[in-house]
Amino acid sequence: MDSFDFIVVGAGSAGSVLASRLTEDADITVALVEAGGPASDPAIADPLAWPRLQGTAIDWQYSTVPQAGTAGRVHAWPRGRVIGGSSAMNAMAHVRGAPADFDAWARDGCAGWGFADLFPYFLRSETWPLAPSPYHGRSGPVRLMTPSDPHPVARCFMAAAAELGLEPTGEHNGPRMAGPTLNTLAIVEGRRQSVADAYLTPALGRPNLTVLDRAVVVELLTVPGPRCTGVATKRGGKVRAIRAERAVILAAGTIGTPLILLRSGIGPAADLRKIGITVRLDLPGVGANLHDHLLSGGNVYRARRPVPVSKYQHSESLLYIERSAGAAPELTLACVAAPVVTEAFAAPPFGSAYTIMAGFGHPRSRGTLRLASADARAAPLIDPNYLAESHDREMFLEALDWAQAIGAARALDDWREGELLPGPGCTAAADRLAFLERAAYTHHHPVGTCRMGAGEAAVVGPDLALRGFEGLYVADASVVPRITTGPVNAAIVAIAERASDLFRGRKPLAPCHPAGN
Numbered sequence: 078m079d080s081f082d083f084i085v086v087g088a089g090s091a092g093s094v095l096a097s098r099l100t101e102d103a104d105i106t107v108a109l110v111e112a113g114g115p116a117s118d119p120a121i122a123d124p125l126a127w128p129r130l131q132g133t134a135i136d137w138q139y140s141t142v143p144q145a146g147t148a149g150r151v152h153a154w155p156r157g158r159v160i161g162g163s164s165a166m167n168a169m170a171h172v173r174g175a176p177a178d179f180d181a182w183a184r185d186g187c188a189g190w191g192f193a194d195l196f197p198y199f200l201r202s203e204t205w206p207l208a209p210s211p212y213h214g215r216s217g218p219v220r221l222m223t224p225s226d227p228h229p230v231a232r233c234f235m236a237a238a239a240e241l242g243l244e245p246t247g248e249h250n251g252p253r254m255a256g257p258t259l260n261t262l263a264i265v266e267g268r269r270q271s272v273a274d275a276y277l278t279p280a281l282g283r284p285n286l287t288v289l290d291r292a293v294v295v296e297l298l299t300v301p302g303p304r305c306t307g308v309a310t311k312r313g314g315k316v317r318a319i320r321a322e323r324a325v326i327l328a329a330g331t332i333g334t335p336l337i338l339l340r341s342g343i344g345p346a347a348d349l350r351k352i353g354i355t356v357r358l359d360l361p362g363v364g365a366n367l368h369d370h371l372l373s374g375g376n377v378y379r380a381r382r383p384v385p386v387s388k389y390q391h392s393e394s395l396l397y398i399e400r401s402a403g404a405a406p407e408l409t410l411a412c413v414a415a416p417v418v419t420e421a422f423a424a425p426p427f428g429s430a431y432t433i434m435a436g437f438g439h440p441r442s443r444g445t446l447r448l449a450s451a452d453a454r455a456a457p458l459i460d461p462n463y464l465a466e467s468h469d470r471e472m473f474l475e476a477l478d479w480a481q482a483i484g485a486a487r488a489l490d491d492w493r494e495g496e497l498l499p500g501p502g503c504t505a506a507a508d509r510l511a512f513l514e515r516a517a518y519t520h521h522h523p524v525g526t527c528r529m530g531a532g533e534a535a536v537v538g539p540d541l542a543l544r545g546f547e548g549l550y551v552a553d554a555s556v557v558p559r560i561t562t563g564p565v566n567a568a569i570v571a572i573a574e575r576a577s578d579l580f581r582g583r584k585p586l587a588p589c590h591p592a593g594n
């Protein structure tokens with residue numbers, strides 16, 4: 078049996094960071110096991126093509142069970158199945174989240190994961206291209222940019238927000254997250270930079286790193302203790318066992334990681350027994366705490382003149398709005414230079430319309446990920462339980478109010494021919510909610526199915542070790558106990574950066590705060 082110090086499962090955002098950082102130590106051997114293949118489709122590198130990657134061979138093509146809170150709709154949940162994982166098909170927005178988000182984690186049983194703990198890792202992960210600032214890294218693998226020639230609709234959107242009294246901010250990852258500004262993007266010389274491009278590609282020549290692509294981890298190998306000793310992989314119909322001398326690190330993402338655990342008999346015992354899986358560890362938190370951000374397809378506007386194609390990734394400005402001072406911003410608006418509608422509405426032609434998508438930052442609804450059967454080919458039961466909580470419905474409505482107020486502002490007069498969705502007649506609260514239920518889209522940020530924390534609901538502790546098991550760790554989006562404000566990829570990279578120090582046995586970087594924050 079092949080043997081390595083560490084087996085990292087999944088070459089996505091977190092796995093790419095982990096494999097790269099761990100193998101900086103020449104005496105640590107790592108096998109990185111990834112179900113997908115290399116990112117060879119040229120569309121992956123094209124920032125404009127990201128929506129077209131969904132439903133292709135690099136997408137696991139998951140979908141939710143029908144959602145009572147969104148008019149019984151089934152939501153497609155794309156996830157990357159390729160070197161780079163979801164960072165090879167995402168929208169490239171680089172948003173850390175609000176300091177208060179991470180501080181809440183630390184207060185809630187995740188010692189060592191507050192904002193000051195993660196801030197040095199945000200810095201270590203990135204290269205900021207503009208003037209040096211205490212808020213940004215200067216020499217990290219992820220190279221960032223902001224649009225130098227922003228879309229004219231995005232400019233007017235930001236001006237419209239300012240017109241309504243929302244003070245512009247310099248950058249979402251700077252001193253103030255809230256306020257209109259341009260997106261910070263992981264695009265280098267016109268091409269997507271996935272986390273694999275940033276971290277893994279430069280490490281590929283290392284003799285202590287073995288990448289096994291197109292290999293699906295079907296099960297964890299365990300011995301009584303209980304202790305994890307390795308993984309069973311399947312590649313082209315052949316099953317192969319790989320041994321981990323030190324640990325297996327699951328970085329297969331919010332869906333992939335709990336699926337591996339559940340299929341290995343680690344999870345809620347009653348559920349597993351019901352479908353005939355032998356229980357190795359009763360761990361109720363596996364697959365629980367599933368949550369996600371929603372955005373609405375619409376508020377859509379018919380434009381007075383053709384809307385030019387974006388020079389970047391269609392959505393060049395996100396806007397976060399605070400509801401109370403000192404708390405993390407709650408409302409999210411995304412200006413998209415194209416019509417964005419769900420399957421429930423007819424889409425106007427591309428180039429004829431633009432969209433202000435509305436969403437909220439901290440959903441209270443929690444759902445589950447479960448196995449439908451013991452058959453590994455069966456699709457999982459993904460139930461984010463969207464909009465189950467009244468708080469979430471209220472925030473969604475409030476975000477839509479803001480979208481329409483901004484959409485109607487003078488600064489957008491030159492672009493606005495008329496509102497298409499939800500449309501001028503949609504004024505009653507019940508109609509507006511009914512619209513949102515049909516217009517709700519995933520913002521593609523599912524997290525939480527192996528939550529970090531303390532107590533029975535936690536799957537891993539602050540050391541990221543699986544509770545009740547030796548030799549098994551989780552470090553990816555599934556450990557996020559409560560979602561951060563805005564897109565989550567930058568936070569996943571920072572989590573993996575800090576995790577890599579823990580796994581290497583290094584002292585974590587000293588906590589620090591940017592000046593004045």
Ligand SMILES: Cc1cc2nc3c(=O)[nH]c(=O)nc-3n(C[C@H](O)[C@H](O)[C@H](O)COP(=O)(O)OP(=O)(O)OC[C@H]3O[C@@H](n4cnc5c(N)ncnc54)[C@H](O)[C@@H]3O)c2cc1C
Nearest residue numbers: 087089090091112162163168169170294330333554564566
């Ligand atoms: C369409 C889309 C748009 C998004 N837009 C943004 C954005 O603009 N900004 C942002 O911050 N975030 C965005 N996100 C979210 C962000 O990309 C993800 O949250 C992040 O990449 C998750 O990182 P991860 O390491 O947890 O999982 P992933 O990056 O998904 O990696 C998991 C890896 O594990 C592999 N794997 C799974 N199961 C197995 C198995 N059994 N055996 C072997 N390998 C396995 C997968 O193939 C995958 O490569 C978007 C996501 C999507 C899908």
